[in-house]
Each structure stands twice: as structure tokens, then as C-alpha cells.
Amino acid sequence: MWAGWWPRPLGPVQLAYVGRLVPEKGVDLFLAALEGLPGEWRATILGSGPEAGRLAEQARAAGLAGKVTFRAPLPSVEMPGFYQTVDVLVLPSRTRPNWMEQFGRVLIEAMACGVAVVGAASGEIPAVMGDAGWVFPEANVEILREHLARLVRERELRETLAQAGRARVLAQFTQKHIALETARVYEGLLT
Numbered sequence: 443m444w445a446g447w448w449p450r451p452l453g454p455v456q457l458a459y460v461g462r463l464v465p466e467k468g469v470d471l472f473l474a475a476l477e478g479l480p481g482e483w484r485a486t487i488l489g490s491g492p493e494a495g496r497l498a499e500q501a502r503a504a505g506l507a508g509k510v511t512f513r514a515p516l517p518s519v520e521m522p523g524f525y526q527t528v529d530v531l532v533l534p535s536r537t538r539p540n541w542m543e544q545f546g547r548v549l550i551e552a553m554a555c556g557v558a559v560v561g562a563a564s565g566e567i568p569a570v571m572g573d574a575g576w577v578f579p580e581a582n583v584e585i586l587r588e589h590l591a592r593l594v595r596e597r598e599l600r601e602t603l604a605q606a607g608r609a610r611v612l613a614q615f616t617q618k619h620i621a622l623e624t625a626r627v628y629e630g631l632l633t
Contacts, residue, residue, distance in 0.1 A: 463491030468534035553607030
């Protein structure tokens with residue numbers, strides 16, 4: 443076990459999406475990927491927004507009502523506790539003519555808490571995750587489902603990705619690291 447690791451609960455694999463419930467976030471794609479997903483899993487959609495009702499209806503129509511839970515956003519101080527109950531975080535964003543994923547803060551939060559991450563190839567998602575998460579082509583439900591099926595099936599793989607994600611955050615996304623990188627940029631501009 444690695445420093446900072448806490449064992450995940452046994453039982454169904456816990457999948458999650460955290461964020462706004464708007465079309466560009468692709469939550470409908472996540473729900474579509476859950477249709478027919480094999481294995482023992484449960485999913486939580488944590489967020490609010492104008493798509494909440496439509497997404498809940500999509501889940502009901504797909505027969506996912508017993509496996510997918512919709513929850514209101516939590517205060518930021520409660521998020522580490524939430525992430526400790528999650529095995530895999532999915533960020534299925536889709537680029538729009540006027541929008542693309544600029545960073546994906548939830549990826550950093552989840553990786554810092556030892557959660558495996560899967561994200562769409564939208565904007566900066568692949569750069570944020572690096573080799574510590576799995577990327578799927580935007581809007582490709584089949585590949586997202588394949589990634590999720592493998593992660594549901596293989597606990598050791600989830601743990602390997604979780605460890606890689608935490609290591610990536612500690613190496614590249616701490617306040618100290620960001621301050622040093624910012625100072626380097628300023629030094630470069632002054633010379």
C-alpha cells in the first residue's frame with residue numbers, strides 16, 4: 443500500500459460523475475455507457491443544472507433507476523469524503539463550438555483522493571490526466587463502456603490507476619509545484 447491510501451469499500455464498484463448537469467458535460471453519454479455495462483456496479487451523478495430532469499428520465503427509461511443515484515452538489519469541504527467512496531470518476535465532456543473543457547478540476551480532486559479516472563478527449567482532459575487515467579474519443583459511448591467494463595472487472599487495474607493519479611497530482615498539481623512553475627514563467631519573461 444502507498445502513503446495516503448485508504449481501502450475502498452467492498453461490494454459493487456462505485457462509479458461517479460461530479461459537475462454541472464449541462465449538455466457539454468456529456469452526462470447523457472455516461473448514462474448511455476452504463477446501459478448493458480456488465481458486473482456489479484453503482485453510479486452516482488453528483489451535481490445540478492438544467493439537464494437534471496432529462497438525465498433522470500434517461501436513466502429511468504434505460505432501466506438504470508436502481509443502479510444510478512442523482513445527488514445534489516456537496517460543499518467542497520465534503521468532497522474528499524465523497525471521493526473516498528468512489529472507485530472510478532468519469533468526465534465525459536464534449537466540445538461545443540463555443541466551449542471545451544478548460545481543465546477539469548474534478549479530475550485533480552479525484553486523483554488526489556486515490557480515485558481512478560476516465561475522461562473524454564475534450565480540451566485539456568487528456569493533458570490533466572496524462573498516463574494516470576484513461577481517455578476515450580469524445581462521444582464514443584462504446585469505448586467508454588469498454589473502459590468502464592474493464593475497470594469494474596479488474597480491481598488491481600483500478601488501484602494501479604488510482605496510485606498513478608495520486609502520484610501525478612503530488613508531482614505536478616500541488617500549490618508548491620504550481621508556484622514554482624509560475625515563478626519560472628515570470629523569470630523567463632524577465633530575461
